[in-house]
Structure formats: structure tokens, C-alpha cells
Amino acid sequence: MTPIAFVGAGKMATAMIEGWLKNGSGDPRSLIVCSRQGKSAEALADRLGVSKVSDAATAVRMSAAVVLACKPQQIAELAASLRPVLHGQPVLSILAGTRLARLRTLLPEAGPIIRSMPNRPGQIGQGVTPYAPESTLPPEVLAWVEGVLSPLGAHFSIEERHLDAVTGISGSGPAYVFEFIAALRDGGIAEGLDSATSLRLALQTVSGAAALLEMSGDAPEIQRDAVVSPNGTTAAALARLTEGGFRPLVEDAVRAATRRSRELSSD
Numbered sequence: 001m002t003p004i005a006f007v008g009a010g011k012m013a014t015a016m017i018e019g020w021l022k023n024g025s026g027d028p029r030s031l032i033v034c035s036r037q038g039k040s041a042e043a044l045a046d047r048l049g050v051s052k053v054s055d056a057a058t059a060v061r062m063s064a065a066v067v068l069a070c071k072p073q074q075i076a077e078l079a080a081s082l083r084p085v086l087h088g089q090p091v092l093s094i095l096a097g098t099r100l101a102r103l104r105t106l107l108p109e110a111g112p113i114i115r116s117m118p119n120r121p122g123q124i125g126q127g128v129t130p131y132a133p134e135s136t137l138p139p140e141v142l143a144w145v146e147g148v149l150s151p152l153g154a155h156f157s158i159e160e161r162h163l164d165a166v167t168g169i170s171g172s173g174p175a176y177v178f179e180f181i182a183a184l185r186d187g188g189i190a191e192g193l194d195s196a197t198s199l200r201l202a203l204q205t206v207s208g209a210a211a212l213l214e215m216s217g218d219a220p221e222i223q224r225d226a227v228v229s230p231n232g233t234t235a236a237a238l239a240r241l242t243e244g245g246f247r248p249l250v251e252d253a254v255r256a257a258t259r260r261s262r263e264l265s266s267d
């Protein structure tokens with residue numbers, strides 16, 4: 001189902017398009033990008049060889065399917081220009097907190113609408129993208145959605161009501177992990193390591209631990225306990241994390257992002 005219009009050429013659109021071009025077999029010229037001021041679309045076109053047009057209506061008019069990749073706050077204004085050029089094309093939205101019902105109200109002329117929540121590691125094919133279709137998708141649209149999401153990594157369908165929590169964990173989650181890695185790095189620096197060595201240790205620890213956990217199939221607590229000896233170094237660190245409220249704090253962070261996603265639904 002090409003060409004595909006990309007409405008928005010920012011951080012997440014870039015991550016998705018890079019993921020497709022690296023891991024999929026698409027022709028970059030069949031991806032038509034646009035942005036409000038033109039600069040982000042131009043940068044994307046220069047870097048990845050995708051086609052750039054001046055505005056969203058032109059992109060959609062030229063395309064067989066649409067990916068909505070603007071900010072949630074920008075969709076209402078954009079919808080007015082898209083309505084005259086939509087005539088049944090499937091629309092995949094990546095907008096946080098923008099419900100299917102609202103998208104349908106804004107874009108009544110769209111074909112099947114699918115709401116999804118990708119994440120930045122999709123850029124290297126290591127993402128996860130849960131998605132919720134408005135209703136059962138015709139086989140050719142389902143095949144298109146699968147084809148678009150597979151190069152980004154894992155993907156599966158989920159009930160729409162869970163997409164806010166998905167946003168709280170995997171959509172926003174890479175930022176929490178980057179913050180954790182930065183904190184590990186800073187801990188090493190405070191103990192005398194140079195920044196590059198400390199970052200290398202922190203990064204490999206997080207990626208190695210995640211890979212081990214995934215391969216083992218264990219609950220994280222089992223693998224955690226395998227690192228701890230009574231009264232040892234890890235026990236000292238974990239006691240400090242518990243004292244500082246690490247686990248409830250991270251849970252709260254997930255819930256704050258989920259709440260914000262719900263709030264965006266009512267904007």
C-alpha cells in the first residue's frame with residue numbers, strides 16, 4: 001500500500017522511517033514526508049532519500065495510506081486540511097493520548113484508523129509497537145499495518161484502553177532507561193572513573209542485563225537475587241535503592257506518563 005504519506009517529520013517519524021529503511025525493503029522515494037515549517041521534512045529527505053512535499057494535504061493526496069506523526073496538540077488544526085483529500089485511505093496514528101473515536105470525528109473520510117504506540121528503539125529494529133485498530137481490519141489493511149510495524153521490532157494488537165499504560169511503559173520508557181544509564185555513569189564518575197569508561201560500563205550493564213533476562217525467561221527478581229550475596233556489595237546498593245524509594249518512584253513515573261496520556265485524550 002504505497003506511497004505512504006508521513007504527516008510530521010520529527011523525532012519519532014525519523015526513528016520509524018530509519019527502522020523501515022534499515023530493516024525493511026521499502027523504496028525511500030515511496031515515503032512522502034511533510035512538516036509544518038518544512039525544515040524537519042527537508043532534513044529527513046536529505047538524510048534518508050525520502051520524498052518531501054510542502055504540506056500535509058499534498059502528501060495525503062499523493063498517497064495510498066497515511067501515518068499521522070505530528071504532536072497530539074496539532075491534529076485538530078491539521079485535520080481540516082486533510083479532510084478534503086482523504087477518501088478511504090488507512091490511517092495509522094502514533095499520537096500519544098489521541099483516541100480512535102476522536103480521530104474518527106476529526107477524519108470521517110479516512111479508511112480504517114489504527115492507533116499505535118511505537119518507541120525510539122524501533123529506529124534499530126528493537127522497538128515494540130502495540131496497536132489498536134478501530135474495528136476488525138480487512139486483510140489487506142492488516143497486512144499493510146504488519147508490514148509497516150515489523151521493521152521496527154515487536155508489534156501486537158491490544159485493546160485501545162491499554163494504550164495509555166503502554167505509553168507509560170514502552171512509549172516513554174526509553175527516556176527512563178537513558179536517565180538510569182546517565183545516573184549509573186555519574187555514579188562511576190563520582191567514584192573516580194572517567195566519563196567514557198563509566199558510560200561504557202553502564203551501557204553494557206543495562207543491555208547485557210536485559211538480554212540475559214530475556215534469554216532466561218525468569219522474573220527480574222530471580223535474576224536480581226542471583227547477583228546478591230548476603231552483606232555483599234549488591235546488597236548494599238539495593239538497600240540504598242529501597243531506602244530512596246527507587247521502585248515506587250519508577251512505578252509512579254509510569255503512572256504519571258499514563259495519566260498524562262489520559263489527560264491528552266481529553267484536551
Ligand SMILES: NC(=O)c1ccc[n+]([C@@H]2O[C@H](COP(=O)([O-])OP(=O)(O)OC[C@H]3O[C@@H](n4cnc5c(N)ncnc54)[C@H](OP(=O)(O)O)[C@@H]3O)[C@@H](O)[C@H]2O)c1
Pocket residue numbers: 007008009010011012013034035036037038039040041055056069070071072074077078094095096097117118119120171172
Ligand atoms: N518521541 C517519541 O519517542 C515518541 C514515542 C511514541 C510516540 N510518539 C508520538 O509521536 C508524535 C510525534 O512526536 P515527536 O517526538 O516526533 O514530535 P516532533 O519531533 O515535535 O515532530 C512533530 C512533527 O509534526 C510536524 N507537524 C506539526 N504540524 C504539522 C502540520 N500542520 N503539517 C505537517 N506537519 C506538521 C512538525 O513539523 P515542524 O517541525 O515544522 O513543526 C514535526 O515534523 C507525537 O504525537 C508523540 O505522541 C513519540
